[in-house]
Amino acid sequence: MPVVQPIYQTTLFRMPSYEIAVGSEHATRPSSYYTRWGNPTVGFLEKQLAALAETETAVAFPSGMSAITTVLLALNDPGDTLAVSTRLYGDSFRFCAEDMRRFGYKVCFFVPEDTEQLEQLLRRGCRSVYFETLSNPDLVLPDCKEICRLAARYGATSICDATFTPPGVLETSTLGADVVVHSLTKYMSGHFSVHGGAAMCSNALAEEIWHKQTLYGSCMDPHAAWLVSEGLKTIHVRVAQQNASAARIAEFLDAHPRVTSVRYPRLRSHPQHDRARELLGGGGGVIAFSVGGPASNIARLLEAPQVIGLSVSLGGIYSVIEHAQSMSHSMVKDAGEEASRGSKPAGDLFRLSVGLEDVDDLLADLAQALAQLS
């Protein structure tokens, strides 16, 4: 028996009989029939994900966006109203604000810190509530348990994107969410080598999601699933180190004269610090911070680091920095008033994702980069 799971790099499985072939064609989530329906390597990853999230099952996708779009389309019908957080990753916001509306869904945005506003929407009738546990990029931590509780009370399905709060930061099983989605591209795979997405939920919801997944063709490739699966085996040590390094870096930035503000859940100044202490086992690897000075400081701060890379992703073993408004969230700039209520980040906000490099090297790198600002 191999220690490492083999990769079933195949689209087909030869059927032992006509009866079994027909049975597989009509089965839900057959593990070995046709890879768009299911594949043992993908299935192994789904078991790992469900075990981590303590859900009945998980459905794996080729990217976080394919998980989000497929789940939202699978669990809602055109004409339904969805309550959607204003504080979302740029493409998630754009999908809800533009495409879902174009497809005939009624999308009502709510500010996730404002659960009264959410309750008003729910009273009028919503099929689903969609939000991020810790928002990208401004690290707002809404009352996730209350959002899920309200959704359940009014009969809506709660769907939360927990990409910013992997195991080791937040145990999502405590929230009461019906569906937890993740971009596996980030902390879960951890090495910036593969895209992936997942929905962790009950068998009943997974069945609905799977039917649309097979129809839309958003199945995960076995090799990608294998890469995520290998990455997942080290998530607890990776995230523990990221929590520790990011906390030190956040304190360093907080004390630095060139830095005008720092947002990190473990800092006392975080607007939901008490909730973060109660809910989160660590602050995570992402820090949002601002520097003052002229606009030319943006490029300077992004280009000056030697260890930290200028790049958009997060949660991996390599530290990366980006300017949220012009990079990860550039697509929400034209979303009008709704964007200004949440998803459009401030123009001076940088998002730093701390990896596994020696923390002293990272501190020195940031110090020399900040010294170059005018």
Ligand code: PLP
């Ligand atoms: N959700 C969040 C919170 C993200 O930050 C991202 C990407 O940055 C996604 C979803 C989309 O994930 P992917 O790039 O794997 O499609």
